[in-house]
Amino acid sequence: MDAGIITAIALGIGLSASTGFRVFVPMLVASIAAYFDVLPLNDSFEWLGSVPALITFGVAAIVEIVAYYVPFVDNVLDTIATPMAVIAGTLLMTSVLPIDDSLTRWVTGFIVGGGVSAVVQSGSVFSRLLSSQATAGMGNSAVSTGENVGAVGLSVGALFVPILIAIITLVLVIVIPIIVYRRRKYKKTHVDA
Secondary structure, eight states: OOHHHHHHHHHHHHHHHHTTTOSHHHHHHHHHHHHTTOSOOOGGGGGGGSHHHHHHHHHHHHHHHHHTTSTTHHHHHHHHHHHHHHHHHHHHHHHHOOOSOHHHHHHHIIIIIIHHHHHHHHHHHHHHHHHHHHHTTTTHHHHHHHHHHHHHHHHHHHHHOHHHHHHHHHHHHHHHHHHHHHHHHHHHHHHHO
16 A cells, blocks of 8 residues: 555545544644645635635534533533534545545445544533533533633644554544443443442
């Protein structure tokens, strides 16, 4: 497999994973990177680096970040953000894949990018629910801060060290479902006992 394709897939995985933490922060990072020609995009995604896209994603990212610091609103936002994260993950993955066939590019973007985003978003939602239960929503600001750092860190890291970020992401994608499964199993055995 070509090194360029491997790097593009790794870049797409990192950007997609970051949409599991915040939808618009990675879109903004990708837009800024595309604007300054740091992020190579497919021809049909050049709009991502336009000034209107920068402004739109900038405003949306600020609103999203602020809204996640409002207790209980953050839980409602997770319901809206979950499908949006899958769409954003698919979009970002598809935008960087150097695959000529449009159908193959979109299917790969959805399966890999959307899938990675969905798993990370699920872990994020699960951690917020645990925080809400344990602290009546007061600890959710710490969760939100961690998610903001994760979204920015993964997005920027994916641009500069895509292979490393992809490996970290894939470890998270494997570990998160295991943690959720074990937590539910533990809870079920202790509730039933």
